[in-house]
Amino acid sequence: MNTEIANFNYYNPTKIIFGKNRIEELATLIPKGEKVLITYGGGSVVRFGTLDKVKAALSEFEVGEFGGIEANPTYETLMKAIELVKAENYTYLLAVGGGSVIDGTKFIAAGALFDRNPIHIFGAGLGDKDPITKALPFATVLTLPATGSEMNSGGVITFVEKKAKLGFGSGVTFPQFSILDPELTYTLPTRQLANGIIDSFVHIMEQYLTYPVGAMVQDRFAEGLLQTLIEIGPKVIEEDNHDYNLRANFMWTATNALNGTLSPGVPTDWASHSLGHEITALYHIDHARTLAIVLPSLMEIRKHEKLGKLVQYAERVWHIPTGTDDEKATQAIAKTREFFEILGAPTHFSDYELDSEVVDLLVGQLEKHDLTQLSERHDQTLDISREIYRNAL
Amino acid sequence: MNTEIANFNYYNPTKIIFGKNRIEELATLIPKGEKVLITYGGGSVVRFGTLDKVKAALSEFEVGEFGGIEANPTYETLMKAIELVKAENYTYLLAVGGGSVIDGTKFIAAGALFDRNPIHIFGAGLGDKDPITKALPFATVLTLPATGSEMNSGGVITFVEKKAKLGFGSGVTFPQFSILDPELTYTLPTRQLANGIIDSFVHIMEQYLTYPVGAMVQDRFAEGLLQTLIEIGPKVIEEDNHDYNLRANFMWTATNALNGTLSPGVPTDWASHSLGHEITALYHIDHARTLAIVLPSLMEIRKHEKLGKLVQYAERVWHIPTGTDDEKATQAIAKTREFFEILGAPTHFSDYELDSEVVDLLVGQLEKHDLTQLSERHDQTLDISREIYRNAL
Numbered sequence: 001m002n003t004e005i006a007n008f009n010y011y012n013p014t015k016i017i018f019g020k021n022r023i024e025e026l027a028t029l030i031p032k033g034e035k036v037l038i039t040y041g042g043g044s045v046v047r048f049g050t051l052d053k054v055k056a057a058l059s060e061f062e063v064g065e066f067g068g069i070e071a072n073p074t075y076e077t078l079m080k081a082i083e084l085v086k087a088e089n090y091t092y093l094l095a096v097g098g099g100s101v102i103d104g105t106k107f108i109a110a111g112a113l114f115d116r117n118p119i120h121i122f123g124a125g126l127g128d129k130d131p132i133t134k135a136l137p138f139a140t141v142l143t144l145p146a147t148g149s150e151m152n153s154g155g156v157i158t159f160v161e162k163k164a165k166l167g168f169g170s171g172v173t174f175p176q177f178s179i180l181d182p183e184l185t186y187t188l189p190t191r192q193l194a195n196g197i198i199d200s201f202v203h204i205m206e207q208y209l210t211y212p213v214g215a216m217v218q219d220r221f222a223e224g225l226l227q228t229l230i231e232i233g234p235k236v237i238e239e240d241n242h243d244y245n246l247r248a249n250f251m252w253t254a255t256n257a258l259n260g261t262l263s264p265g266v267p268t269d270w271a272s273h274s275l276g277h278e279i280t281a282l283y284h285i286d287h288a289r290t291l292a293i294v295l296p297s298l299m300e301i302r303k304h305e306k307l308g309k310l311v312q313y314a315e316r317v318w319h320i321p322t323g324t325d326d327e328k329a330t331q332a333i334a335k336t337r338e339f340f341e342i343l344g345a346p347t348h349f350s351d352y353e354l355d356s357e358v359v360d361l362l363v364g365q366l367e368k369h370d371l372t373q374l375s376e377r378h379d380q381t382l383d384i385s386r387e388i389y390r391n392a393l
Numbered sequence: 394m395n396t397e398i399a400n401f402n403y404y405n406p407t408k409i410i411f412g413k414n415r416i417e418e419l420a421t422l423i424p425k426g427e428k429v430l431i432t433y434g435g436g437s438v439v440r441f442g443t444l445d446k447v448k449a450a451l452s453e454f455e456v457g458e459f460g461g462i463e464a465n466p467t468y469e470t471l472m473k474a475i476e477l478v479k480a481e482n483y484t485y486l487l488a489v490g491g492g493s494v495i496d497g498t499k500f501i502a503a504g505a506l507f508d509r510n511p512i513h514i515f516g517a518g519l520g521d522k523d524p525i526t527k528a529l530p531f532a533t534v535l536t537l538p539a540t541g542s543e544m545n546s547g548g549v550i551t552f553v554e555k556k557a558k559l560g561f562g563s564g565v566t567f568p569q570f571s572i573l574d575p576e577l578t579y580t581l582p583t584r585q586l587a588n589g590i591i592d593s594f595v596h597i598m599e600q601y602l603t604y605p606v607g608a609m610v611q612d613r614f615a616e617g618l619l620q621t622l623i624e625i626g627p628k629v630i631e632e633d634n635h636d637y638n639l640r641a642n643f644m645w646t647a648t649n650a651l652n653g654t655l656s657p658g659v660p661t662d663w664a665s666h667s668l669g670h671e672i673t674a675l676y677h678i679d680h681a682r683t684l685a686i687v688l689p690s691l692m693e694i695r696k697h698e699k700l701g702k703l704v705q706y707a708e709r710v711w712h713i714p715t716g717t718d719d720e721k722a723t724q725a726i727a728k729t730r731e732f733f734e735i736l737g738a739p740t741h742f743s744d745y746e747l748d749s750e751v752v753d754l755l756v757g758q759l760e761k762h763d764l765t766q767l768s769e770r771h772d773q774t775l776d777i778s779r780e781i782y783r784n785a786l
């Protein structure tokens with residue numbers, strides 16, 4: 001195992017426009033003369049007036065709308081948007097929503113200029129794969145802090161019939177800018193706030209809880225974000241707590257959790273997301289809530305392999321000063337589980353009235369999707385994944 | 394005083410190419426066909442072979458050289474480079490060196506395309522000031538971690554006759570990319586390493602030691618970088634300690650100390666740099682070593698105004714758990730002074746055989762440069778600056 005910081009490239013050209021009442025600046029941020037397609041999801045951006053604010057700010061532009069992008073954006077829906085973009089010659093996309101709308105909009109941006117059928121963006125059994133080399137310019141107005149998609153170049157698309165979620169990304173699918181107004185989160189329901197906190201927390205852990213390579217800055221940054229979420233999480237979900245700084249800290253943490261700040265030169269382990277995706281695909285449990293089931297169980301099963309970082313996590317994030325390494329790790333895992341439970345996310349399948357029957361079905365899905373060598377060391381076999389699922393019953 | 398996180402914009406398009414043997418990739422990073430002017434300082438990049446490596450990597454390009462950029466780059470020297478760029482139609486600049494060479498190269502890049510005499514970039518009594526709206530593309534190969542100039546858009550230029558150092562910056566003077574190879578630091582003398590550590594440390598403090606606004610991410614990131622420097626500093630300056638991770642952590646910390654990561658939405662106080670610049674201008678003491686004189690004294694004199702953050706600094710960075718707020722602050726200031734001394738940088742004028750005569754002369758310089766309302770609250774008057782200088786005798 002290499003215990004040096006690996007060579008890395010870092011690049012993130014997205015401009016962040018953060019704070020109160022920034023939507024008003026849209027007309028100065030999008031180049032004059034663009035024909036703008038506004039993309040969004042369900043009704044909340046309509047109901048709470050965000051869409052109206054965006055349209056008012058763009059009154060000097062030719063603007064169209066494409067709503068109905070799903071919480072797990074589907075290929076089928078997004079292909080309709082691509083057709084619309086081509087038919088009506090839109091030149092700029094503006095995603096108004098959370099990670100799903102933004103991920104979907106990235107795919108629309110790339111798909112609209114893709115030389116072949118956009119299915120070839122994915123590969124993975126859907127055909128051969130071509131790189132994304134161009135995309136329509138696009139930007140975002142973030143309404144739900146969680147995925148970091150507002151400041152990265154990746155996305156995940158759902159294929160309904162195949163019960164699959166597939167990722168894509170490229171150097172040309174960064175948003176040109178993202179407006180992050182913490183006050184837009186005041187209308188979010190508690191459950192979505194909790195989901196956002198958990199999703200961000202797990203993103204950080206997936207870039208942190210691996211094996212130590214001595215990347216002191218990346219570790220300290222990860223620990224800082226984790227401590228922030230632990231401190232603010234329970235307050236963010238308090239009913240009617242519209243403390244501005246709480247929401248601003250939450251929003252900026254969620255962005256930094258997956259914008260490239262934490263991963264340079266360090267190993268990463270996305271197994272929690274892989275195992276969680278299959279739960280969502282089969283049982284339609286919210287993405288973040290599947291992570292709350294998977295991560296604590298994974299930490300327990302993989303305690304030995306991850307002990308070095310688990311002890312560091314215990315000491316620095318949870319401030320557990322005494323005990324053997326094993327005791328510190330055990331306590332830190334318990335604290336993590338408790339944190340998710342405090343946020344209202346159960347950590348066992350039984351809480352969803354699912355029993356041992358799910359284990360083989362989920363492992364079968366992992367096998368079908370070729371997810372047989374997970375973790376930073378590629379040593380998380382199907383047997384280990386089975387143990388992780390079983391341990392979470 | 395606003396105690397909320399302020400609205401902010403964040404933008405940083407510089408690509409970072411970090412790690413071992415990355416100079417080899419230069420030919421793939423600079424667009425084919427560019428005519429490249431390599432800029433550098435004194436003899437060290439020649440002596441240690443870095444310049445040869447760069448030229449070898451660019452063997453397919455038409456390449457010229459401009460050496461002799463000073464440790465505090467002068468307007469006069471840089472104007473000669475601008476003439477050369479124009480006369481020989483260079484289309485791309487590549488700075489090989491530390492912050493001085495990179496700052497200077499930013500000025501060359503902007504000055505070569507400036508519509509008027511480049512003196513109008515500065516204003517500040519040198520004439521009216523025009524904004525920088527275009528610049529030649531440029532990149533950097535960093536040899537000395539310290540200033541963060543490799544990943545920001547600002548620079549400081551020295552006007553010898555006027556005994557002035559003046560800053561400039563713009564959205565078009567970010568390096569296109571910067572190569573950060575920690576192994577290039579192995580040939581640096583101890584004193585330059587120590588200077589880089591101190592300069593970075595003070596950059597972080599200037600964005601952190603203000604009044605609290607509850608920016609939890611920015612605070613945690615700053616505290617993480619400070620802890621990293623405290624941990625690695627004494628080891629980095631050990632003779633012949635060529636531990637790769639030590640140098641990699643140092644280099645990445647110095648870059649993050651001044652690349653926009655720490656400042657979004659928080660007050661900043663650049664008074665240490667302002668007071669330090671005048672010491673360098675009059676007494677030719679290394680930039681970083683002037684900061685080691687100024688900062689501990691400033692912390693003592695401004696303890697009351699900065700108490701909230703000083704206590705947080707004491708608790709989180711120096712792990713001082715007990716005592717009154719005043720005691721914690723006092724201890725943390727002493728620790729800071731001790732840290733600079735351990736790095737070989739004296740913290741009193743007397744260590745340089747300068748006595749009380751310097752105080753009025755330095756205050757006179759501040760007055761001449763209109764630096765009469767410093768600090769995050771603009772309440773650091775000349776009288777307070779005088780106290781800070783006197784307290785450092």
